[in-house]
Amino acid sequence: xxxxxxxxxxxxxxxxxxxxxxxxxxxxxxxxxxxxxxxxxxxxxxxxxxxxxxxxxxxxxxxxxxxxxxxxxxxxxxxxxxxxxxxxxxxxxxxxxxxxxxxxxxxxxxxxxxxxxxxxxxxxxxxxxxxxxxxxxxxxxxxxxxxxxxxxxxxxxxxxxxxxxxxxxxxxxxxxxxxxxxxxxxxxxxxxxxxxxxxxxxxxxxxxxxxxxxxxxxxxxxxxxxxxxxxxxxxxxxxxxxxxxxxxxxxxxxxxxxxxxxxxxxxxxxxxxxxxxxxxxxxxxxxxxxxxxxxxxxxxxxxxxxxxxxxxxxxxxxxxxxxxxxxxxxxxxxxxx
Amino acid sequence: xxxxxxxxxxxxxxxxxxxxxxxxxxxxxxxxxxxxxxxxxxxxxxxxxxxxxxxxxxxxxxxxxxxxxxxxxxxxxxxxxxxxxxxxxxxxxxxxxxxxxxxxxxxxxxxxxxxxxxxxxxxxxxxxxxxxxxxxxxxxxxxxxxxxxxxxxxxxxxxxxxxxxxxxxxxxxxxxxxxxxxxxxxxxxxxxxxxxxxxxxxxxxxxxxxxxxxxxxxxxxxxxxxxxxxxxxxxxxxxxxxxxxxxxxxxxxxxxxxxxxxxxxxxxxxxxxxxxxxxxxxxxxxxxxxxxxxxxxxxxxxxxxxxxxxxxxxxxxxxxxxxxxxxxxxxxxxxxx
DNA sequence: TTGTAAGCGTTATCAC
DNA sequence: GTGATAACGCTTACAA
Numbered sequence: 001x002x003x004x005x006x007x008x009x010x011x012x013x014x015x016x017x018x019x020x021x022x023x024x025x026x027x028x029x030x031x032x033x034x035x036x037x038x039x040x041x042x043x044x045x046x047x048x049x050x051x052x053x054x055x056x057x058x059x060x061x062x063x064x065x066x067x068x069x070x071x072x073x074x075x076x077x078x079x080x081x082x083x084x085x086x087x088x089x090x091x092x093x094x095x096x097x098x099x100x101x102x103x104x105x106x107x108x109x110x111x112x113x114x115x116x117x118x119x120x121x122x123x124x125x126x127x128x129x130x131x132x133x134x135x136x137x138x139x140x141x142x143x144x145x146x147x148x149x150x151x152x153x154x155x156x157x158x159x160x161x162x163x164x165x166x167x168x169x170x171x172x173x174x175x176x177x178x179x180x181x182x183x184x185x186x187x188x189x190x191x192x193x194x195x196x197x198x199x200x201x202x203x204x205x206x207x208x209x210x211x212x213x214x215x216x217x218x219x220x221x222x223x224x225x226x227x228x229x230x231x232x233x234x235x236x237x238x239x240x241x242x243x244x245x246x247x248x249x250x251x252x253x254x255x256x257x258x259x260x261x262x263x264x265x266x267x268x269x270x271x272x273x274x275x276x277x278x279x280x281x282x283x284x285x286x287x288x289x290x291x292x293x294x295x296x297x298x299x300x301x302x303x304x305x306x307x308x309x310x311x312x313x314x315x316x317x318x319x320x321x322x323x324x325x326x327x328x329x330x331x332x333x334x335x336x337x
Numbered sequence: 338x339x340x341x342x343x344x345x346x347x348x349x350x351x352x353x354x355x356x357x358x359x360x361x362x363x364x365x366x367x368x369x370x371x372x373x374x375x376x377x378x379x380x381x382x383x384x385x386x387x388x389x390x391x392x393x394x395x396x397x398x399x400x401x402x403x404x405x406x407x408x409x410x411x412x413x414x415x416x417x418x419x420x421x422x423x424x425x426x427x428x429x430x431x432x433x434x435x436x437x438x439x440x441x442x443x444x445x446x447x448x449x450x451x452x453x454x455x456x457x458x459x460x461x462x463x464x465x466x467x468x469x470x471x472x473x474x475x476x477x478x479x480x481x482x483x484x485x486x487x488x489x490x491x492x493x494x495x496x497x498x499x500x501x502x503x504x505x506x507x508x509x510x511x512x513x514x515x516x517x518x519x520x521x522x523x524x525x526x527x528x529x530x531x532x533x534x535x536x537x538x539x540x541x542x543x544x545x546x547x548x549x550x551x552x553x554x555x556x557x558x559x560x561x562x563x564x565x566x567x568x569x570x571x572x573x574x575x576x577x578x579x580x581x582x583x584x585x586x587x588x589x590x591x592x593x594x595x596x597x598x599x600x601x602x603x604x605x606x607x608x609x610x611x612x613x614x615x616x617x618x619x620x621x622x623x624x625x626x627x628x629x630x631x632x633x634x635x636x637x638x639x640x641x642x643x644x645x646x647x648x649x650x651x652x653x654x655x656x657x658x659x660x661x662x663x664x665x666x667x668x669x670x671x672x673x674x
Numbered sequence: 675t676t677g678t679a680a681g682c683g684t685t686a687t688c689a690c
Numbered sequence: 691g692t693g694a695t696a697a698c699g700c701t702t703a704c705a706a
Binding site for chain 2 (some may be wrong): 080083097099118120136247282
C-alpha cells in the first residue's frame with residue numbers, strides 16, 4: 001500500500017521489511033536490534049526513500065531540533081553576517097534555523113515570538129528592540145546586545161571595553177579633544193556601553209570630550225550641527241571622533257571631507273562593528289571589530305545548554321581595534337578614498 | 338491538571354471551558370459554533386495562554402506553513418538582500434522560513450534538502466549550484482537563477498536582456514571595442530545568459546568584442562592578463578567592459594585605475610546586480626540592477642500556488658540599467674572615488 | 675531481542 | 691450544533 005506522491009511512513013517500511021513498527025523505529029534511532037533485522041529495515045527504508053517525519057517525532061519527544069532566529073533585517077552587513085554565522089553554527093549541530101525578520105518593529109518582534117512558539121521550537125535567539133517584549137520563561141531564549149529580563153542570557157561584544165579601547169587609541173595616536181557620537185534605537189541596550197566606556201576612559205585620562213547622543217534619530221542633522229559649531233574657517237577645534245557604528249563613522253567622514261577637514265591628519269575617526277567594504281574587502285574606517293563568529297557560537301551554545309542553569313547572565317566577548325585609514329597609524333586606506 | 342512549565346493543550350482548554358475537545362478545535366479554527374460556547378472557549382484559551390501546536394496540526398493536515406530557503410551565504414549583499422525579501426514575503430503570508438546556508442557546497446545543498454524534507458515543510462526555494470541535485474518531484478520547489486529540472490520552475494532576472502542592455506548602453510555612450518568578463522560557478526545557469534545577451538547585441542550591431550570566460554575561477558589573473566595584453570603604454574585598445582557581477586566590476590575598476598587608465602573617460606564599465614555601498618548608499622559602478630524584491634515575491638508566489646500546474650517553467654523578471662559613475666552618462670560618482 | 679499498544683496534540687468523521 | 695472517537699507518524703514502555 002505505497003500511496004503515490006505521499007512520503008512513506010515507518011509503517012510502510014515495516015511492511016516492506018516484514019518486521020514490526022517498533023523494530024523500524026529502533027533501527028532508525030540506532031538502538032540495539034538484531035543484525036539481520038537491521039539490514040532488512042535499512043534496505044526497505046532505502047528502497048522506499050523513507051525520511052523521518054520530524055514533526056511526528058517532535059510531537060512525542062518535545063524536541064524539534066530547530067531554533068528561531070529573530071533579527072531586524074538582513075539588509076545590513078552586520079546583521080547578515082551574524083545571521084549567517086548563527087545559521088551555520090546551528091547547522092553544524094544538526095539544528096534548523098527558523099528565520100524571522102522584523103525590520104526593527106516592536107510589534108513584529110512580539111508577533112514573531114508567538115508565531116515561532118506555535119512551532120514548538122527548541123529555543124529562540126533574538127536581537128530585538130521592544131522594551132516590553134513578553135517572553136515566557138520556560139522557552140530557552142538568548143538575547144543579543146540587549147538585556148531582555150533577568151532570567152534571559154545576553155550575548156554581546158564587550159561594548160564597554162570597546163569604547164575604552166577607542167578612546168585609548170585616539171589618545172595614543174595624538175588626539176586631545178574628543179567627540180563621541182551615538183545613534184540608534186532609543187531603547188537602552190548593551191550597545192550604550194560603548195559610550196560609557198569611552199567617556200570613562202577619557203575621564204580617567206583627563207581628556208576633554210563632548211558627547212552627542214541621539215536616541216531615536218533618523219536624521220544626522222544634530223551631528224552635523226555639532227561639528228559645524230566646532231569648525232571655524234575649516235579648522236575644527238576637535239581632533240578625534242568615536243562613532244558608535246561604522247555606518248555613522250562613514251557619514252561623518254564624508255561630511256568632514258566635504259568641509260575640507262582632513263582625515264586622519266586633522267581629525268581621527270574610529271567606528272564600531274568592523275564592516276568590510278564589498279567592493280574592496282577593506283574596512284570603511286578605523287574601527288572596533290566585533291567578534292561576530294564568536295558571538296554566534298556563544299549564542300548557540302548558551303541556548304542549547306540552557307539546562308546548565310549556571311549560566312552567566314551576560315556573555316561579553318572581547319573586541320579588537322583595527323586601523324582602517326581614518327587614524328594616524330598603520331593600516332590600509334579606507335574603502336572610500 | 339495544568340502541568341507547570343508545559344504549554345497547555347486543547348484538552349486543557351476544553352476542561353477549563355467545560356466543553357469538549359472538538360468544540361475547542363472548531364473555535365480555534367473559526368468553524369461555526371454556538372456563541373456562548375465560543376466565548377467560553379476563548380476565555381479559557383486566553384486564560385491558559387493557549388497556543389496551537391502547529392506540529393500536531395501539521396501531522397493531521399499535512400500543511401505546516403513553513404518553507405525552506407536554501408542559499409549559499411548571507412555574507413554577500415545580493416544573497417542577503419534576496420533572503421531578506423523572501424523571508425519578509427513569506428512572513429506576510431503567515432509562513433515561516435527555514436534558513437539553510439550552504440557556502441556553495443554541493444554536498445551541503447543536497448544535505449539541506451533531505452534535512453528540511455524531514456520537517457514536512459510546504460516547499461523549498463533554493464539557489465544552488467549542484468548540477469546533479471536530487472529533488473523529488475512531489476515537493477513544491479522553486480529554483481532561483483538555475484534550471485534544476487524540467488518540472489521545476491525557475492525565477493531569475495532577465496539575464497539575457499540585461500546583457501543586451503549593458504552592450505547597448507556601452508555602445509550608445511560611445512564605446513567601440515568591448516570586453517566581456519565572466520566569473521562564477523562552473524555550473525551552467527541562467528546567469529550565463531548575461532554573456533549570451535551581451536554577445537548577441539554586439540554581433541547585431543557589428544561591434545567588436547572579446548570575451549574572457551572564467552569557469553570555476555577563484556583568481557582574477559586571467560582578467561588582469563587579458564587587460565594587460567590590451568594595454569600599451571597606459572593606453573588600452575578597448576573602451577568598454579561588461580562584467581557579469583558588480584563585484585568583478587569593482588576589481589576591474591581598481592586594476593585599471595592603478596594602471597593609470599581613466600574610468601569612465603578611457604574605458605567605461607558596467608556590472609550586474611545593483612549592489613549599494615554600505616558606507617555611502619551609492620552604486621559601486623554603473624550596472625544592470627536585478628529586481629530583487631520582485632524576484633522574491635515571484636519565487637514565493639510561484640511556490641505557494643504550485644497546484645496551478647499551468648506554471649511557466651521560467652519566470653524572467655525585467656532589469657534596469659542604472660548609471661553609477663563608471664560610464665559617461667549622468668549619475669553619481671561611484672562609491673570608491 | 676522483537677512485537678504490541680498507548681499516547682503525543684491536533685483534525686475530522688461520526689452519531690447524538 | 692455538540693461530543694465522542696479514530697487517525698496522523700512517531701517513540702516508548704511493556705508484554706511476549
